[in-house]
Amino acid sequence: MRLPITPSQTIGPFLAIGLPWPDGPFVVPEGTPGAITISGRVIDGADQPLSDALVETWQADPDGRFNHAGDPRGAAEPRTPGFRAFGRCATDADGRYRIVTVRPGSLPTADGSLEAPHIDVSVFARGLLDRVVTRIYFADEVAANAADPVLASIADPARRATLIAGPQPCGRAGEFRFDIRLQGAKETVFFDV
Amino acid sequence: MTADQDETVGARLEITAYQRPAGVHPPLLTPEYRSTQLRAPKQKLVRLPHLLTEVTGPTAGSQPVTALDADLTRRHAGEPLGERIIVTGRVLDSDGRPVPDTLVEIWQANAAGRYAHQVDDHPAPLDPNFDGAGRCMTDSDGRYRFITIKPGAYPWGNHLNAWRPAHIHFSLFGQAFTQRLVTQMYFPGDPLFPQDPIFNSVPDAKARQRMIATFDLDLTEPEWALGYRWDIVLRGREQTVFEER
Numbered sequence: 001m002r003l004p005i006t007p008s009q010t011i012g013p014f015l016a017i018g019l020p021w022p023d024g025p026f027v028v029p030e031g032t033p034g035a036i037t038i039s040g041r042v043i044d045g046a047d048q049p050l051s052d053a054l055v056e057t058w059q060a061d062p063d064g065r066f067n068h069a070g071d072p073r074g075a076a077e078p079r080t081p082g083f084r085a086f087g088r089c090a091t092d093a094d095g096r097y098r099i100v101t102v103r104p105g106s107l108p109t110a111d112g113s114l115e116a117p118h119i120d121v122s123v124f125a126r127g128l129l130d131r132v133v134t135r136i137y138f139a140d141e142v143a144a145n146a147a148d149p150v151l152a153s154i155a156d157p158a159r160r161a162t163l164i165a166g167p168q169p170c171g172r173a174g175e176f177r178f179d180i181r182l183q184g185a186k187e188t189v190f191f192d193v
Numbered sequence: 194m195t196a197d198q199d200e201t202v203g204a205r206l207e208i209t210a211y212q213r214p215a216g217v218h219p220p221l222l223t224p225e226y227r228s229t230q231l232r233a234p235k236q237k238l239v240r241l242p243h244l245l246t247e248v249t250g251p252t253a254g255s256q257p258v259t260a261l262d263a264d265l266t267r268r269h270a271g272e273p274l275g276e277r278i279i280v281t282g283r284v285l286d287s288d289g290r291p292v293p294d295t296l297v298e299i300w301q302a303n304a305a306g307r308y309a310h311q312v313d314d315h316p317a318p319l320d321p322n323f324d325g326a327g328r329c330m331t332d333s334d335g336r337y338r339f340i341t342i343k344p345g346a347y348p349w350g351n352h353l354n355a356w357r358p359a360h361i362h363f364s365l366f367g368q369a370f371t372q373r374l375v376t377q378m379y380f381p382g383d384p385l386f387p388q389d390p391i392f393n394s395v396p397d398a399k400a401r402q403r404m405i406a407t408f409d410l411d412l413t414e415p416e417w418a419l420g421y422r423w424d425i426v427l428r429g430r431e432q433t434v435f436e437e438r
């Protein structure tokens with residue numbers, strides 16, 4: 001006999017009281033060699049920014065390992081000092097978020113294929129009764145992305161493209177852009193987890 | 194019996210997926226809750242297999258949690274106004290296993306139904322002795338415990354004369370990305386339930402009841418605080434035959 005689970009409810013407009021952490025956006029400490037930034041906007045169906053959303057990220061370390069008992073290969077201490085694997089950033093008045101991290105490694109799967117480097121993302125907001133989940137892949141990982149089983153499960157290339165972070169326009173090396181569109185012609189692919 | 198268990202391949206990666214509960218969570222598009230109309234994705238969700246990134250996840254915050262973080266009544270010069278309450282329970286998975294050492298974060302309105310947040314323009318008083326945020330780690334038995342004051346109901350602009358039932362916002366990590374949950378705890382017997390589209394966004398009446406805490410005289414401390422019990426159940430693993438020796 002299984003216990004029935006507790007339903008989700010919206011995070012509401014006042015999440016800033018309880019959830020932002022001062023160092024939330026820093027998956028690695030500022031100044032970490034090889035650090036990258038991923039930033040963008042969360043946008044609704046009227047093309048308006050969400051000023052009250054929370055973006056969370058979870059990823060493998062650069063060696064493709066997790067310091068977590070749920071990984072059947074065993075927990076592995078990251079070689080990047082201060083690597084937390086998790087990032088959390090509330091959006092600002094313009095709907096912007098920004099995460100500072102390092103690139104994740106590729107990951108093995110049960111059937112022998114390799115998952116391309118990716119970051120799992122949860123978005124919470126007023127008006128979202130449950131989180132929505134997406135993934136960030138990297139535009140310069142062309143070969144790895146082509147072999148990724150999750151990307152391969154999305155038939156439409158235009159939809160697939162919503163999961164690819166490209167270089168930030170006019171940005172420096174290591175600055176990636178990833179917008180999250182909840183609705184509209186370029187609606188981001190969201191996953192049923 | 195599992196059909197294709199290959200015990201001969203030593204290097205084979207066994208990833209145990211999590212349960213996918215159907216019909217428990219609210220539909221993202223719930224038109225009665227107006228803000229969902231421009232925010233709920235319209236495309237069909239793509240099924241994500243539970244791979245390494247999904248079966249791992251954050252469990253703790255970035256800063257150490259102290260005992261004071263779980264007592265929302267002792268963080269300012271004086272005591273907040275309102276009905277002092279104890280809110281406690283266990284975080285379990287759907288197999289009944291406790292979820293230990295996981296971060297629980299809460300936030301809430303004050304006793305007058307006002308949030309300490311600049312966007313809240315409800316003309317009810319702020320309380321200088323209450324900020325409404327708390328956090329704690331579950332113990333080895335999955336137990337959490339907060340001391341706070343009972344939040345007030347508050348009006349909101351969803352429709353004419355819309356009021357939120359009193360509630361405490363809860364955020365839980367669980368032990369894996371798949372278990373992440375943000376929800377709200379309600380109080381028993383609230384007359385505002387029938388008119389609240391957020392509470393009623395959960396389609397199943399029994400599931401709605403699971404968001405309501407129970408008043409518990411045994412938890413209540415004489416001459417001091419009322420006790421409420423609320424257990425939270427996160428999804429457990431899929432039923433698979435497991436070879437563990």
Ligand SMILES: [Fe+3]
Nearest residue numbers: 012357360362
């Ligand atoms: Fe609220």
